Amino acid sequence: NAGVMQNPRHLVRRRGQEARLRCSPMKGHSHVYWYRQLPEEGLKFMVYLQKENIIDESGMPKERFSAEFPKEGPSILRIQQVVRGDSAAYFCASSPPHPRGNTIYFGEGSWLTVV
Amino acid sequence: KQEVTQIPAALSVPEGENLVLNCSFTDSAIYNLQWFRQDPGKGLTSLLLIQSSQREQTSGRLNASLDKSSGRSTLYIAASQPGDSATYLCAVRSNDYKLSFGAGTTVTVRA
Numbered sequence: 001n002a003g004v005m006q007n008p009r010h011l012v013r014r015r016g017q018e019a020r021l022r023c024s025p026m027k028g029h030s031h032v033y034w035y036r037q038l039p040e041e042g043l044k045f046m047v048y049l050q051k052e053n054i055i056d057e058s059g060m061p062k063e064r065f066s067a068e069f070p071k072e073g074p075s076i077l078r079i080q081q082v083v084r085g086d087s088a089a090y091f092c093a094s095s096p097p098h099p100r101g102n103t104i105y106f107g108e109g110s111w112l113t114v115v
Numbered sequence: 116k117q118e119v120t121q122i123p124a125a126l127s128v129p130e131g132e133n134l135v136l137n138c139s140f141t142d143s144a145i146y147n148l149q150w151f152r153q154d155p156g157k158g159l160t161s162l163l164l165i166q167s168s169q170r171e172q173t174s175g176r177l178n179a180s181l182d183k184s185s186g187r188s189t190l191y192i193a194a195s196q197p198g199d200s201a202t203y204l205c206a207v208r209s210n211d212y213k214l215s216f217g218a219g220t221t222v223t224v225r226a
Binding site (some may be wrong): 006 | 129149151154157158159160161164196204206212213215216217218219
């Protein structure tokens with residue numbers, strides 16, 4: 001049973017370009033979460049999605065950031081017009097339905113560097 | 116808003132010594148608490164999950180306690196080994212799905 005798969009693992013973008021990060025949840029998991037880890041800081045919640053539905057995006061910056069989890073295919077975190085402050089590790093996690101009592105599993109992360 | 120604090124921020128011990136990592140949280144209304152390990156440049160590996168109704172969980176050399184009323188959890192690692200060197204993260208779930216993380220404790224075990 002493959003774990004949470006993220007790609008790319010490392011991404012370099014110039015200021016103003018777009019970054020697309022992909023996440024495939026564990027088999028049988030229908031809930032996906034995105035977290036961001038800035039240097040020397042803890043992980044911060046960004047968004048929680050179910051298939052075709054954004055449940056909570058309270059941690060997403062108001063501009064330039066968007067996320068989706070289509071019926072088919074991976075979840076995508078999209079960052080438009082990247083700036084240096086977007087440089088961070090972006091982690092995807094997944095869980096089965098009714099996540100309350102269940103472990104949330106994290107992927108290996110996507111490291112974004114904006115130059 | 117849930118705030119999670121981990122003390123100390125860094126810890127260096129000789130091999131064989133027991134490790135004690137502390138985590139505190141401000142809102143005691145939690146569903147569960149999870150301890151993770153993170154190696155440099157890597158993702159998070161779940162170590163232990165303690166439900167709010169539990170007092171502790173054990174897995175091999177790892178033991179985690181939870182005192183929900185005082186907002187504290189402690190991770191004990193017995194007989195530390197160099198392979199235990201990593202950053203350990205504490206995460207609290209205060210609702211159905213959102214985890215609040217501490218900044219982590221970076222552990223170095225000297226051979």
